[in-house]
Amino acid sequence: MKRVFLCILPLAVAMIACKTNKQPVSSDKITVTVAELLAHPDTYVGKEVMVEGTVSHVCKKDGKKMFLFGTNPDSTVRITTGPDIAAFDVSLEGTDVMVDGIMKELRIDEAYVARMEAELTKGTRETEPAGEEKAVGSNQNEELSNVEQLRKEIKESGKGYVSDYWIENVSMTKKEGK
Amino acid sequence: MNLRKLNRIFHRDIGYFFFGMSVIYGISGVALNHKADWNPNYDISQYAIQVDTPLVVSNINKDFLNGILQNYGEDKNYRKHYFQDSSTVRVFLKGGSMNLDLRTGKGFIETIRSRPLLREFNFLHYNSIRKLWTWFADLFALGLIVLAVTGLFMVKGEYGITGRGAWYTLAGLLIPLIFLLLYL
Numbered sequence: 001m002k003r004v005f006l007c008i009l010p011l012a013v014a015m016i017a018c019k020t021n022k023q024p025v026s027s028d029k030i031t032v033t034v035a036e037l038l039a040h041p042d043t044y045v046g047k048e049v050m051v052e053g054t055v056s057h058v059c060k061k062d063g064k065k066m067f068l069f070g071t072n073p074d075s076t077v078r079i080t081t082g083p084d085i086a087a088f089d090v091s092l093e094g095t096d097v098m099v100d101g102i103m104k105e106l107r108i109d110e111a112y113v114a115r116m117e118a119e120l121t122k123g124t125r126e127t128e129p130a131g132e133e134k135a136v137g138s139n140q141n142e143e144l145s146n147v148e149q150l151r152k153e154i155k156e157s158g159k160g161y162v163s164d165y166w167i168e169n170v171s172m173t174k175k176e177g178k
Numbered sequence: 179m180n181l182r183k184l185n186r187i188f189h190r191d192i193g194y195f196f197f198g199m200s201v202i203y204g205i206s207g208v209a210l211n212h213k214a215d216w217n218p219n220y221d222i223s224q225y226a227i228q229v230d231t232p233l234v235v236s237n238i239n240k241d242f243l244n245g246i247l248q249n250y251g252e253d254k255n256y257r258k259h260y261f262q263d264s265s266t267v268r269v270f271l272k273g274g275s276m277n278l279d280l281r282t283g284k285g286f287i288e289t290i291r292s293r294p295l296l297r298e299f300n301f302l303h304y305n306s307i308r309k310l311w312t313w314f315a316d317l318f319a320l321g322l323i324v325l326a327v328t329g330l331f332m333v334k335g336e337y338g339i340t341g342r343g344a345w346y347t348l349a350g351l352l353i354p355l356i357f358l359l360l361y362l
Contacts, residue, residue: 054258054270060217073260073268086304090220090290094257094270
């Protein structure tokens with residue numbers, strides 16, 4: 001019996017002794033303010049940025065996204081969880097943080113909107129339009145009217161698409177105590 | 179030592195070793211299964227407040243807001259505040275927030291209280307730690323497979339895998355299969 005126990009134990013010890021060799025890529029990080037990011041978001045797409053701000057809201061459903069403002073609370077940038085963080089803690093609301101992440105862009109064109117509309121009609125849509133948090137009590141009609149609004153924005157853009165920008169979190173540091 | 183005895187020993191000892199993990203993942207599994215209906219980590223609730231008016235924007239500062247918060251036992255929890263718009267102030271609290279309409283004096287306080295144990299269990303289940311925890315969680319998953327397989331051969335005869343056990347095993351396989359056929 002002891003022999004069998006000794007078979008299991010080394011497995012556990014070997015597992016504990018293992019070290020992860022994954023290292024975040026941290027070349028060419030750009031430190032920017034929220035205002036700078038929002039003024040020229042396309043400049044930073046695909047780049048690793050560091051931005052400091054106050055967390056105005058954390059998605060309470062699953063913590064997959066949060067919003068950050070700098071000096072102006074009206075202007076927020078959306079931060080989504082990355083591969084190294086499962087969810088943002090709701091208690092982050094109101095805290096000052098430094099976010100390190102990759103600036104992302106989703107180009108919403110007519111094909112995207114048509115797919116979104118089809119999913120909404122069939123009731124199979126899982127993601128919210130343009131990454132916005134689904135409002136409590138929002139119904140299918142409201143969501144479909146958002147689709148129409150997107151169509152209007154695409155038409156008015158003259159580019160054939162509208163861009164949704166956000167930062168995918170790589171790491172985050174709280175600027176004040178818990 | 180014959181194979182059946184070895185099987186029993188593995189089943190028993192792995193069962194002992196992963197008892198804690200099974201409870202953690204089982205409880206948090208139920209909690210996370212229903213995350214569309216509730217927040218599995220926090221108890222979030224709101225209650226309405228009414229503040230005497232008039233409220234003047236230029237008078238709104240930390241001390242003033244703390245005076246309001248004192249009435250609700252939240253004055254020790256002030257973090258910071260900002261104006262959501264020209265007539266709404268939002269105050270961040272340790273463990274919640276307060277929204278106040280300066281025109282009407284109506285508002286609400288939202289409290290966010292951590293669910294004891296569940297938050298910790300979910301933290302582990304979500305693999306929020308990453309790093310070495312991933313390896314331990316993988317080992318647990320492997321352990322579950324070993325437990326399942328060794329479990330098939332725990333009993334011989336009428337109640338074993340060649341008897342009633344086969345029917346139970348088949349039923350347990352059929353249920354997910356039916357769901358897949360219906361919904362995939």
